Amino acid sequence: MAPGRRRSGSPLVRWVLRIIAVGYVLGLVALPVGTVVQHTFENGLEPVLESLRNPDFQAAARLGVFVAVISVLINTVFGIGISILIVRYRFPGRRLLNAIIDLPVSISPIVVGIALIFVYGTNGWFGPALNSMGIQIIFATPALVLATVIVALPLVVREVIPVLEEAGTEQDQAAQSLGANGFQRFVRITLPTIRWALAYGVVLSLARSLGEFGAVRVVSGSVAGVSQTPTLFVNDAYQEFGAQAEQDAFTAAFLLMCVAVLFIVVIALLRPKEQNQ
Amino acid sequence: MSISVSGINKRFGDFVALDNVSLEVPTGRLTALLGPSGGGKSTLLRIIAGLEFPDTGSVEIEGVQATWLPPQKRSVGFVFQHYAAFKHMTVFKNVAFGLEIRRKPRAEIRQRVMELLELVHLEQFADRLPSQLSGGQRQRMALARALAVQPEVLLLDEPFGALDAQVRKELRDWLRNLHDEMNVTTIFVTHDQEEALEVSDEIVVINGGRIEQVGAPADLYDRPANDFVMKFLGPVTTLDGQLVRPHDIELLAAPGQEAIEATVTRLTRVGFEVRAELRTSKGGSEPWVQLTRIQAQELDLEPGRSVWLRTTHAPKTLAVS
Ligand SMILES: Nc1ncnc2c1ncn2[C@@H]1O[C@H](COP(=O)(O)OP(=O)(O)OP(=O)(O)O)[C@@H](O)[C@H]1O
Numbered sequence: 310m311a312p313g314r315r316r317s318g319s320p321l322v323r324w325v326l327r328i329i330a331v332g333y334v335l336g337l338v339a340l341p342v343g344t345v346v347q348h349t350f351e352n353g354l355e356p357v358l359e360s361l362r363n364p365d366f367q368a369a370a371r372l373g374v375f376v377a378v379i380s381v382l383i384n385t386v387f388g389i390g391i392s393i394l395i396v397r398y399r400f401p402g403r404r405l406l407n408a409i410i411d412l413p414v415s416i417s418p419i420v421v422g423i424a425l426i427f428v429y430g431t432n433g434w435f436g437p438a439l440n441s442m443g444i445q446i447i448f449a450t451p452a453l454v455l456a457t458v459i460v461a462l463p464l465v466v467r468e469v470i471p472v473l474e475e476a477g478t479e480q481d482q483a484a485q486s487l488g489a490n491g492f493q494r495f496v497r498i499t500l501p502t503i504r505w506a507l508a509y510g511v512v513l514s515l516a517r518s519l520g521e522f523g524a525v526r527v528v529s530g531s532v533a534g535v536s537q538t539p540t541l542f543v544n545d546a547y548q549e550f551g552a553q554a555e556q557d558a559f560t561a562a563f564l565l566m567c568v569a570v571l572f573i574v575v576i577a578l579l580r581p582k583e584q585n586q
Numbered sequence: 587m588s589i590s591v592s593g594i595n596k597r598f599g600d601f602v603a604l605d606n607v608s609l610e611v612p613t614g615r616l617t618a619l620l621g622p623s624g625g626g627k628s629t630l631l632r633i634i635a636g637l638e639f640p641d642t643g644s645v646e647i648e649g650v651q652a653t654w655l656p657p658q659k660r661s662v663g664f665v666f667q668h669y670a671a672f673k674h675m676t677v678f679k680n681v682a683f684g685l686e687i688r689r690k691p692r693a694e695i696r697q698r699v700m701e702l703l704e705l706v707h708l709e710q711f712a713d714r715l716p717s718q719l720s721g722g723q724r725q726r727m728a729l730a731r732a733l734a735v736q737p738e739v740l741l742l743d744e745p746f747g748a749l750d751a752q753v754r755k756e757l758r759d760w761l762r763n764l765h766d767e768m769n770v771t772t773i774f775v776t777h778d779q780e781e782a783l784e785v786s787d788e789i790v791v792i793n794g795g796r797i798e799q800v801g802a803p804a805d806l807y808d809r810p811a812n813d814f815v816m817k818f819l820g821p822v823t824t825l826d827g828q829l830v831r832p833h834d835i836e837l838l839a840a841p842g843q844e845a846i847e848a849t850v851t852r853l854t855r856v857g858f859e860v861r862a863e864l865r866t867s868k869g870g871s872e873p874w875v876q877l878t879r880i881q882a883q884e885l886d887l888e889p890g891r892s893v894w895l896r897t898t899h900a901p902k903t904l905a906v907s
């Protein structure tokens with residue numbers, strides 16, 4: 310901040326702005342988060358441990374991690390591929406592709422879910438054909454993965470593209486003239502160039518994938534122990550009657566929150582590295 | 587012939603970047619590609635390196651048909667104008683890159699890289715990242731990196747373009763010595779005629795996608811094929827409707843044979859030289875002349891004074907178009 314700027318504006322305005330900002334954050338974030346923590350540990354640690362022993366919760370956690378990891382793997386591979394395609398190649402439809410990548414950010418996840426049902430559902434385009442081959446997509450893990458992949462698709466691409474553009478093609482050409490083939494250039498030049506952006510994008514996708522609710526809700530059917538992810542578990546448990554069900558909901562919500570905080574810390578650590586490059 | 591380029595045409599859309607270019611570069615020579623911006627120098631160099639492909643025509647390197655070979659299959663080292671350093675690798679790793687790709691034994695790589703770093707005076711910077719080097723050091727690293735794989739041909743695109751005048755001059759001499767030592771066929775691009783004249787064995791003047799003239803520096807300077815080459819290679823002025831080099835005009839204090847009368851209109855000192863601007867009494871042309879300070883003193887030059895002019899050298903003048 311410029312030295313002159315610091316003193317400008319009356320102290321009163323400064324205080325009012327500060328109170329509004331703090332109040333805003335408190336009301337919107339801290340208070341709800343605090344409530345979750347408070348409700349989770351209201352009756353001590355024992356009910357929390359009881360929730361953790363719930364087989365449905367454990368199944369949901371396993372499924373959630375599985376779906377998130379698979380989705381992130383898929384998005385990482387395709388994200389790198391699409392980024393390279395968009396930055397390094399000129400082809401008809403390139404701008405369209407570039408625009409479509411952003412679609413999942415702007416359309417509601419519910420719409421993504423319904424669209425998936427239209428395509429892969431029992432009465433959808435491919436549904437019957439896949440069904441006759443004994444492959445079930447909707448109301449099973451593949452649909453969860455598909456929905457999550459779509460929703461988190463732009464996160465890796467939007468992190469990697471600017472870094473690739475910034476790096477240009479000269480290093481690649483230099484490597485080529487030194488004898489490196491395409492694969493060697495990818496491993497030795499491209500990957501190290503985008504590594505921090507990629508790591509950042511992967512963490513963002515992981516967070517987004519674990520937290521996804523809308524699209525997953527539509528395509529999952531939310532069968533406890535089978536197609537219920539942690540967010541669905543929270544939702545369903547919360548709507549059930551009974552103290553333990555409510556406790557389960559808060560415990561799962563608390564854990565999701567802890568994971569989110571962990572990701573925020575990781576992201577905060579990665580950000581400076583990315584900018585240093 | 588080490589590099590033989592024949593009948594190269596290259597268009598970018600409607601724009602003709604190279605128009606039927608043919609060029610022979612003998613083994614072991616240091617050749618300068620000289621020309622104004624946008625003339626097609628980089629395009630030609632990149633076609634020789636395989637970083638770009640011609641629409642028609644062919645490229646041969648050491649007798650091998652290379653027109654459609656990818657860069658990694660040609661024995662060509664390329665140094666980019668902006669160095670293209672591998673930012674995430676140390677200086678050592680940068681230089682070792684080509685050798686590692688070729689799967690040389692580690693001990694051999696280490697020895698060769700250290701030799702090269704010594705050659706480019708960067709041995710104490712081996713563990714630094716490129717971002718921790720100065721521009722000139724980065725450029726030398728890029729050169730060492732290209733030399734590491736012992737290319738048959740070394741191509742440099744404005745190697746000193748991004749450096750300040752002092753460092754430029756230093757590196758220029760250093761490149762010349764290095765070339766004499768290694769004796770690798772080298773082509774470097776420049777739009778600085780002084781650099782080309784000073785360093786190279788041969789100069790190729792290229793303009794508007796065509797080669798204007800090829801020859802030894804002194805030849806080109808003294809016997810330019812056309813106005814363009816004459817103007818591009820050194821200072822020119824017009825005397826009696828002819829292009830002349832300003833240091834090829836002799837000033838006399840008294841009338842002499844074939845000398846024409848003129849009046850001094852202005853004197854400017856630039857370092858050790860003096861520029862005299864003149865107006866001839868007949869024809870009214872306004873040439874300027876380059877003199878040493880001693881010459882100017884001996885003639886006692888001052889604005890308004892009458893002098894007599896004649897061209898000293900056998901005049902290499904051309905009709906002004
Ligand atoms: N990839 C490209 N696409 C379109 N036009 C290009 C491309 N590369 C070069 N050109 C054009 O071809 C012409 C020659 O370019 P080139 O880079 O060879 O010039 P140059 O002689 O190296 O100039 P400079 O001294 O400015 O580097 C220029 O007019 C340039 O605009």
Ligand SMILES: [Mg+2]
Nearest residue numbers: 627628629743
């Ligand atoms: Mg150029």
